[in-house]
Amino acid sequence: MEHDHVRDVDPAVADALESEVDRQRSTLQMIASENHASRAVLDAQGSALTNKYAEGYPGERYYGGCTYADEVEQLAIDRATELFGAEHVNVQPHSGTQANQAVYFAMLEAGDKILSLDLTHGGHLSHGHPANFVGQLYEVEQYEVDAETGYVDYEGLAEQAAEFEPDIIVSGYSAYPREIEWGRIQDAADDVGALHLADIAHITGLVAAGVHSSPVGIADFVTGSTHKTIRSGRGGIVMTGEGYADDIDAAVFPGGQGGPLMHNIAGKAVGFEEALQPEFEEYAEQTVANAKALGEALSEHGFSLVSEGTDNHLVLVDLRESHPDTTGGDAEDALEDAGIVLNGNTVPGETRSAFDPSGIRAGTPALTTRGFDESDMQTVADCIARVIDAPEDDDVKSEVRAEVDALCDANPLYE
DSSP states (O other), rough: OOOHHHHOOHHHHHHHHHHHHHHHHHHHEEOTTTTOOOOHHHHHHHHHGGOOOOOOEEEEESOOHHHHHHHHHHHHHHHHHHHHHHHHEEEOSHHHHHHHHHHHHOOOTTTTEEEOOGGTTOOOOGGOOTSSSHHSSSSEEEEEOOOTOSSBHHHOOOOOHHHHHOOOEEEESSSOOOOOOOOHHHHHHHHHOOEEEEEETHHHHHHHHTTSSOOOOOOOOEESSSSSOOSSSSSEEEEOOOHHHHHHHIIIIIIIIIOOHHHHHHHHHHHHHOOOOSSHHHHHHHHHHHHHHHHHHHTTTTOEEEESSOOSSSSEETTTTOOTTOOOHHHHHHHTTTEEEEEEEEOOTOOTTTTTTTTTEEEEEHHHHTTTTTTHHHHHHHHHHHHHSSOHHHHHHHHHHHHHHHHHHHSSSOO
């Protein structure tokens, strides 16, 4: 991929952009929240819509010249509506976090109560962590996964909700490898008169393809990211019923954002069109099959998996039993040296700092986009195991790097 126009103006940035393309081509991208967007999505996000201010919504803008901005945003809305079966869709949030913020702004007052999953158990900063403004503005309690099974403790959640009496319960997670039982969480919310926000940021594509159950039509609000498993333009989305539509739209604009990023909305429209094609379901199914194969292979190498496996696109490895002296940060650094990019991650019952935790999180969306299959995941798992078994051994890392090069050559990216 060339960046000739950038190079004419700014060679330093052009060098960095081209180096980033080379990095993605030559390494295994296994961060569970990342993917490789198509050239069509990249083209849309780099389009002339970058220049357009379009505050407001299609047909109700505060600026002139929005004919084609309206057309693109309506396409994104219509395609998302078809993909997810939602009554109302807002495609303007700049990120999944800002999609969540829109729900909070629309439905809560300062000091209201949120019940969400603890970050170290697989939750997300925007669900009420004290480092995020949500945790500072609202009263937050957090539920946990079962320490023995690694699954959400739905009975404990319901009991905690009855005692805490939250205004909203948040489901959907950033490091949870199992299918989510939306109905059980909705029942807990109904029992205490709470709203239910389902954040499908990680599994948006899996839900769209029907390989993970959908909370649309169950939860009051469904938010998500549009650039992870669904591979569309970078940003967020909010879905809800018509009864909440005006409140959500007002909370996004003018409540929390100014002008929408129309070039990103164009990327969303293109990505949603790709997700409506039959081959996208095949992609989502293969993403899950690859994660299962990766988890099984890592288990065979002696690694402990949280919940002993996965139903979705990621595996969460607890290193404390198999490699007690190796932290998630150690593993992340050593693997990146060998060309495998994933992240250290907290695990349930975390005993270390979140900055250098006890686990690693590995996802398969980007590798699946490149064409990796179950047999490739066996090789990837073997490479991961060899590096983590000897994180200081440069010879091992060099050997694994050669295998990574071969995998990348066999599954090229952005040719």
